[in-house]
Amino acid sequence: MIKLTIDGQAIQVEKGLSVLEAAKRAGIEIPTLCYHEALTPQGACRVCTVEIIRKGWSSLNAACTYPVQEGIEVKTDSEKVRGARKLILELLLARCPNVKSIQDLAKKMGVKKPRFQVDNEECILCGLCVRVCQEVIGVSAIGFVNRGTERQVTTPYQMHSDVCIGCGACATVCPTGAIKIEDDQNLRKIPLWHTELKRKKCKMCSNFFVPEVEIDFLKTKDLHLPQDLFEICPDCRRSELGNKLSRFKTTIPGNFLTKI
Numbered sequence: 001m002i003k004l005t006i007d008g009q010a011i012q013v014e015k016g017l018s019v020l021e022a023a024k025r026a027g028i029e030i031p032t033l034c035y036h037e038a039l040t041p042q043g044a045c046r047v048c049t050v051e052i053i054r055k056g057w058s059s060l061n062a063a064c065t066y067p068v069q070e071g072i073e074v075k076t077d078s079e080k081v082r083g084a085r086k087l088i089l090e091l092l093l094a095r096c097p098n099v100k101s102i103q104d105l106a107k108k109m110g111v112k113k114p115r116f117q118v119d120n121e122e123c124i125l126c127g128l129c130v131r132v133c134q135e136v137i138g139v140s141a142i143g144f145v146n147r148g149t150e151r152q153v154t155t156p157y158q159m160h161s162d163v164c165i166g167c168g169a170c171a172t173v174c175p176t177g178a179i180k181i182e183d184d185q186n187l188r189k190i191p192l193w194h195t196e197l198k199r200k201k202c203k204m205c206s207n208f209f210v211p212e213v214e215i216d217f218l219k220t221k222d223l224h225l226p227q228d229l230f231e232i233c234p235d236c237r238r239s240e241l242g243n244k245l246s247r248f249k250t251t252i253p254g255n256f257l258t259k260i
């Protein structure tokens with residue numbers, strides 16, 4: 001076990017946890033944007049910045065990627081931390097002035113108006129969508145391209161992706177709502193990924209539900225689900241099978257299994 005203090009509170013946690021996870025265990029909340037417990041932390045947004053005092057030296061670090069260490073002192077709300085987070089939120093607000101989650105967080109940090117040139121983006125380049133697609137879904141339909149101010153998340157060659165299954169997990173984890181899923185009768189569109197996929201028709205009610213390619217993809221997985229299940233929409237499935245399905249509920253972030 002590792003002993004450390006967070007905001008003056010002495011705690012003991014298992015080796016391998018991050019400071020963010022340790023703080024959570026101690027009931028101390030640290031704001032995050034690019035963190036999801038089901039995904040590898042990347043330290044992209046820096047919103048979770050905390051002050052860490054180790055061997056008498058103080059430094060600012062991302063709590064989501066900093067591993068707990070014996071004897072460290074963590075401050076989650078010091079003047080240094082508040083100043084750093086305020087600057088980060090000012091930059092994010094300048095990039096995405098119309099995104100509600102950023103506006104709310106900026107307000108919480110006391111940022112009224114950014115001093116920087118204001119843009120009108122929706123994506124903060126946190127990479128959650130890329131990670132969920134790769135690590136949980138196992139498809140890797142999207143990725144980062146370019147550098148510096150040109151950096152963005154997109155499909156290969158910025159064209160229609162032939163591997164995207166339209167599951168929508170990316171939209172579910174996106175902290176800014178940048179990824180829009182448009183279901184229009186027999187089509188599912190994800191404009192940001194230049195994706196347009198045919199939806200499957202429910203054998204029972206004839207309503208369209210998820211993309212056909214998502215069903216085909218799921219059929220290749222060892223999910224131990226009856227094949228008939230893939231032919232009917234979630235509503236009919238619920239009424240048909242009721243609680244029998246509850247054991248298939250997963251922690252996958254997204255509408256991946258719960259919406260098939």
Ligand code: SF4
Nearest residue numbers: 123124126127129174
């Ligand atoms: S689209 Fe959303 S999840 Fe993906 S990098 Fe941008 S903000 Fe993050």
Ligand code: FES
Nearest residue numbers: 043045046048064
């Ligand atoms: S939540 Fe830790 S850097 Fe984004």
